[in-house]
Amino acid sequence: MSIRNLPRLQHIIASGLVAAVGLWVAWISYTQQPTEAFLFPRLISTVFVVLAFWTFAKALIGLTKVGAGLNAHTIGNLAPGLAVALIYIFWAARGLGFYTATTIAFFILLSLYDPAPHNALRSWLRRTIITAVFMAVMYGLFAKLLQVYTPREIFF
Amino acid sequence: MEFLFYFGDVFTPVNFALLLVGTIGGLILGATPGLSPTMAVALLIPFTFKLEPAQGLILLGAAYTSTVAGGAVSAILLKIPGAPANIATTLDGHTMAQNGEGARALQLSFLASAIGGVFGVLLLIFLTPLLAQWALAFGPSHLFWLAILGVTVIGSLDSASVVKGLLSGCIGLWLATIGFDDIMGAQRFIFHPSLGGGINIIAALIGLFAIPQVITMFAKGRSGDGAEVIKVQKHSIRKAIAEIIRRPRALGIGTAIGSIIGLIPGVGGQIAGLVAYDQAKKFSPEYAKFGTGHSEGVIAAEAANNAMVGPSLVPLLTLSIPGSPTAAVLLGGLLIHGIFPGTDLFDNHPDVAWTFINSMLIGQILMCIFGLYVAGMAARIAQVPQSVMAAVVLGLAVFGSYSVQSSMGDVYVMASLGVMMYFLERFGFSAAPLVLGLILGPIAEANFIQGSMIASATDGLGPYFMTGTLNIVLIVLIAASVAYSAAMELRNRRTTSKEDLMI
Numbered sequence: 001m002s003i004r005n006l007p008r009l010q011h012i013i014a015s016g017l018v019a020a021v022g023l024w025v026a027w028i029s030y031t032q033q034p035t036e037a038f039l040f041p042r043l044i045s046t047v048f049v050v051l052a053f054w055t056f057a058k059a060l061i062g063l064t065k066v067g068a069g070l071n072a073h074t075i076g077n078l079a080p081g082l083a084v085a086l087i088y089i090f091w092a093a094r095g096l097g098f099y100t101a102t103t104i105a106f107f108i109l110l111s112l113y114d115p116a117p118h119n120a121l122r123s124w125l126r127r128t129i130i131t132a133v134f135m136a137v138m139y140g141l142f143a144k145l146l147q148v149y150t151p152r153e154i155f156f
Numbered sequence: 157m158e159f160l161f162y163f164g165d166v167f168t169p170v171n172f173a174l175l176l177v178g179t180i181g182g183l184i185l186g187a188t189p190g191l192s193p194t195m196a197v198a199l200l201i202p203f204t205f206k207l208e209p210a211q212g213l214i215l216l217g218a219a220y221t222s223t224v225a226g227g228a229v230s231a232i233l234l235k236i237p238g239a240p241a242n243i244a245t246t247l248d249g250h251t252m253a254q255n256g257e258g259a260r261a262l263q264l265s266f267l268a269s270a271i272g273g274v275f276g277v278l279l280l281i282f283l284t285p286l287l288a289q290w291a292l293a294f295g296p297s298h299l300f301w302l303a304i305l306g307v308t309v310i311g312s313l314d315s316a317s318v319v320k321g322l323l324s325g326c327i328g329l330w331l332a333t334i335g336f337d338d339i340m341g342a343q344r345f346i347f348h349p350s351l352g353g354g355i356n357i358i359a360a361l362i363g364l365f366a367i368p369q370v371i372t373m374f375a376k377g378r379s380g381d382g383a384e385v386i387k388v389q390k391h392s393i394r395k396a397i398a399e400i401i402r403r404p405r406a407l408g409i410g411t412a413i414g415s416i417i418g419l420i421p422g423v424g425g426q427i428a429g430l431v432a433y434d435q436a437k438k439f440s441p442e443y444a445k446f447g448t449g450h451s452e453g454v455i456a457a458e459a460a461n462n463a464m465v466g467p468s469l470v471p472l473l474t475l476s477i478p479g480s481p482t483a484a485v486l487l488g489g490l491l492i493h494g495i496f497p498g499t500d501l502f503d504n505h506p507d508v509a510w511t512f513i514n515s516m517l518i519g520q521i522l523m524c525i526f527g528l529y530v531a532g533m534a535a536r537i538a539q540v541p542q543s544v545m546a547a548v549v550l551g552l553a554v555f556g557s558y559s560v561q562s563s564m565g566d567v568y569v570m571a572s573l574g575v576m577m578y579f580l581e582r583f584g585f586s587a588a589p590l591v592l593g594l595i596l597g598p599i600a601e602a603n604f605i606q607g608s609m610i611a612s613a614t615d616g617l618g619p620y621f622m623t624g625t626l627n628i629v630l631i632v633l634i635a636a637s638v639a640y641s642a643a644m645e646l647r648n649r650r651t652t653s654k655e656d657l658m659i
Contacts, residue, residue: 010583011583014579014580014582014583015583018323018327018580018585021327022326025330025345028344028345032342032344033342034340034342036339036340036605037337037339037340037342037344038342038344039604039605039608040333040600040601040604040605041330041333041344041345043604044326044329044330044333045330047322047326048323048326048327048330051319051322051323051326052323054319055319055320055323058319064584066316066317066320066584067317067320067581067582067583067584067585068582069582069583070579070582074375076377077374077375077376077377078371078374078375080374081370081371081374081546082371082374082575085370085374085550085571086571086575088550088554089554089567089568089571090568090571093554093558093564093567094564098555098558102551102554102555105547105550105551106547106550106551109543109546109547109550110543110544110547112378112543113373113374113377113378113542113543113546113547114378114541114543114544115378115379115541115543130544134547134548134551138551138552138555141203141555142555142559146202146203146205146206146559147206148555148558148559148562149562150558150562151564
């Protein structure tokens with residue numbers, strides 16, 4: 001889909017959200033105390049708001065030329081992977097333990113996006129081996145070499 | 157000639173081993189489509205925590221140099237540039253590979269990269285100390301404008317839309333203010349406990365560069381049509397060396413253009429490669445052969461994108477203004493070791509500065525040697541499926557950001573910023589100015605506050621920040637970079653509109 005054909009609404013929503021953040025930053029910067037601590041944020045937020053509303057106005061009148069936006073096909077492709085990644089990061093890494101969660105997430109993502117057929121035993125064997133090798137490397141690098149202590153909950 | 161004094165430090169066993177690891181690893185990462193040099197360097201930063209500052213920088217510098225050169229492998233054999241800097245290389249390099257001259261193209265690209273790269277690092281060696289001394293003349297108002305210049309130059313030149321580029325820079329500057337204020341200790345924008353200590357720069361860098369790439373790979377879905385690697389025929393290295401010697405024009409144009417463009421903050425290797433290719437074509441008597449698998453095209457493009465690497469570090473090491481997004485990540489690597497670029501670096505840590513710079517010189521030669529011999533192997537790695545790459549990069553990003561301070565908060569910040577950046581990029585915003593804002597924000601604020609204090613005791617805010625030759629020069633440069641980019645954007649739009657009408 002060309003940029004010209006993109007639904008204007010997408011750009012309006014995106015630039016509207018950025019403008020809302022800009023307004024919020026400006027409001028906090030100009031209302032919070034002590035003034036000295038918010039001097040620099042005031043300066044930035046003023047420019048932020050001006051540029052954000054410029055972008056928003058351009059989106060409203062349909063003059064936005066840059067940005068490919070999102071289409072249903074892209075969203076459909078990325079949604080499962082993004083959902084797995086977010087669950088892994090925001091819940092499983094702490095809830096299940098870092099290495100366990102990483103192993104599960106890695107294997108699921110690999111299986112979700114691997115073009116190899118799902119009904120072939122060979123594909124699943126290959127995915128299992130790749131996951132095992134990756135986890136061994138990660139454990140060696142982070143636990144042994146860098147000695148990073150991970151939050152060990154149910155599993156390690 | 158101070159750099160010669162520290163030359164031996166590059167050859168200590170640990171330093172040299174790190175240089176080898178960085179070079180070989182960088183070549184492989186560079187050859188892998190989807191892994192940009194910036195992302196590769198960002199993902200490597202956590203591995204430098206346990207190292208001495210010089211050792212960490214050797215690893216990062218070697219990776220930076222060789223990822224740019226390694227990107228030529230996939231550009232030539234797959235027609236997929238490993239990095240934006242290698243776009244121009246695909247124009248003739250891939251055609252050469254299709255004509256059964258893949259090995260010749262690869263050999264020429266690594267030789268040209270090494271020659272351009274060595275010249276670029278020599279510029280870094282001789283220009284940096286001079287500029288570092290000049291930087292002593294900079295007061296708080298100048299440093300404030302310099303930081304703003306860094307953000308605006310990258311914001312306007314690195315983005316398709318000037319306004320969105322500058323807005324990205326503003327978002328970065330705002331993110332830099334999150335946390336406790338240094339002077340009053342006031343809480344600013346702490347809307348989640350994870351942000352109490354502010355945004356950790358390394359976690360942010362990993363998130364902003366790695367996560368959008370991961371999501372982009374997800375967005376491609378289960379595409380099974382992996383790129384086909386062209387088989388590399390054998391070709392004599394001696395013949396390649398002889399050919400490089402016979403093509404001084406393309407080599408000279410590439411090296412000169414890459415070096416000049418590298419010195420301009422924000423322009424980057426992509427522009428260097430394309431401009432050098434274009435100029436080499438214009439000055440060549442065989443210009444009609446360009447695009448049909450002509451070796452001069454590969455030589456000019458590769459000499460330029462590696463000649464750019466050294467000079468892109470000059471503004472970083474002297475004035476804290478990174479010349480490219482990857483240089484911005486290197487700045488993060490310096491700051492985590494408590495080292496500030498400029499005179500502090502050369503006066504208080506000359507061993508770190510010179511060992512790092514010397515290692516880049518040796519790294520160019522190592523890159524060439526390994527590139528010539530392992531290029532074929534690296535091409536096989538370039539075929540790693542996107543599904544594996546996405547999962548590997550995500551895992552490295554999570555572990556890397558966690559290992560910064562052993563804090564889940566950093567992982568949350570990394571993921572949140574990364575997801576936000578992916579969606580912002582889809583709507584024309586850019587990661588490079590946002591990162592620059594985040595890195596240069598504290599420098600800008602500290603100097604703004606210091607300058608305000610001096611101003612209130614002297615002439616007042618306006619005269620202090622807006623008068624004086626250096627202040628005016630910097631303000632003019634900021635205005636000129638924005639105006640130039642805006643004019644180019646308008647011109648491009650008009651050209652596009654005319655092309656649309658013709659269609």
